[in-house]
Amino acid sequence: KAGVTQTPRYLIKTRGQQVTLSCSPISGHRSVSWYQQTPGQGLQFLFEYFSETQRNKGNFPGRFSGRQFSNSRSEMNVSTLELGDSALYLCASSLKGAQGNSPLHFGNGTRLTVT
Amino acid sequence: GQQVMQIPQYQHVQEGEDFTTYCNSSTTLSNIQWYKQRPGGHPVFLIQLVKSGEVKKQKRLTFQFGEAKKNSSLHITATQTTDVGTYFCAGDAGNQFYFGTGTSLTVIP
Numbered sequence: 255k256a257g258v259t260q261t262p263r264y265l266i267k268t269r270g271q272q273v274t275l276s277c278s279p280i281s282g283h284r285s286v287s288w289y290q291q292t293p294g295q296g297l298q299f300l301f302e303y304f305s306e307t308q309r310n311k312g313n314f315p316g317r318f319s320g321r322q323f324s325n326s327r328s329e330m331n332v333s334t335l336e337l338g339d340s341a342l343y344l345c346a347s348s349l350k351g352a353q354g355n356s357p358l359h360f361g362n363g364t365r366l367t368v369t
Numbered sequence: 370g371q372q373v374m375q376i377p378q379y380q381h382v383q384e385g386e387d388f389t390t391y392c393n394s395s396t397t398l399s400n401i402q403w404y405k406q407r408p409g410g411h412p413v414f415l416i417q418l419v420k421s422g423e424v425k426k427q428k429r430l431t432f433q434f435g436e437a438k439k440n441s442s443l444h445i446t447a448t449q450t451t452d453v454g455t456y457f458c459a460g461d462a463g464n465q466f467y468f469g470t471g472t473s474l475t476v477i478p
Contacts (some may be wrong), residue, residue: 285447289468296467297412311463344411352459352466355400364444 255280258347258361266367272333275364279326279347285309287351287358288320288326291342300343302351303328309351335368342366372396374464375469383477388468390472392458394443399461401434401441403477406471415443448476 259278267273273328279286285338287302287310300313303322320330326347346358375396379392381419392401404412416425418434418441425432431444441458453476456468 286412287466288390297459298465299465300464312465346412350417352402353399353461355417357402357417358412358459359414362411363447 258310258342258345258359260361260364262343262364263362264365264367268369269335269337273335273366274333275330275332275343275345275366277328277330277345277347277361278343279328280359283347283349283359284326285348285351285354286322286326287346287348287357288328288330289344289346290314291344291363292340297344299329304351307332310353319355332366337368340366340368373458373460373467373469375456375458375472377472378470379475380471383476385447385448387476388445389454390443390455390458390474391401392443392469394439394460394462394467396462397438399438399463401438401458401460402439403432403441403443404457404459404468405454406457410454412457416476422470448474450476450478452476 276334280285285304290298302347306322316360322328342363344363348356348357381431402417406412422436423434429446455471455473457471
């Protein structure tokens, strides 16, 4: 079974630009969640989608948004990029979501650098 | 703020020594999961605990979930260089799934 695929692996953007990250979950998994990982803040929950609906949202500004398609693939968008948005963005898929007692399967992440 | 804290933040051990990381939540957790992230890699699921006081073992790893379901621990017996990485606990606090701050383990051969 193929794992979670995130594209692109690396991105360099400048302040004020916007970016879209993509995540293809494991086949059959309906939950996709997104995390921001930085050395200082650890793993911060962004949001979770389940069957195309946002089920949970973390404490991030509205510049961070996402969506999920009917094939469970998910995209995350960050608008008006700030230097502090530089981070590793991880996508995780699971059958029912971690709150449904399902393990999270992470992708390799997208390393975003904002200059 | 951060609801799930882990201690220690860093731990260096000689190969063969034991290692323990502790996870503490400010709220009751309905479950606790543990993940390992190797340097340069992504978190990989290790185990899940659901019941109060539950203890599970995986070879040299022992996981515990506290009676009050607010804390957990991971103990590694006789560490090996393959144990290097950051260990995260993560738990469901009702409204969100929180990851702990992580413990970075270095094993000195």
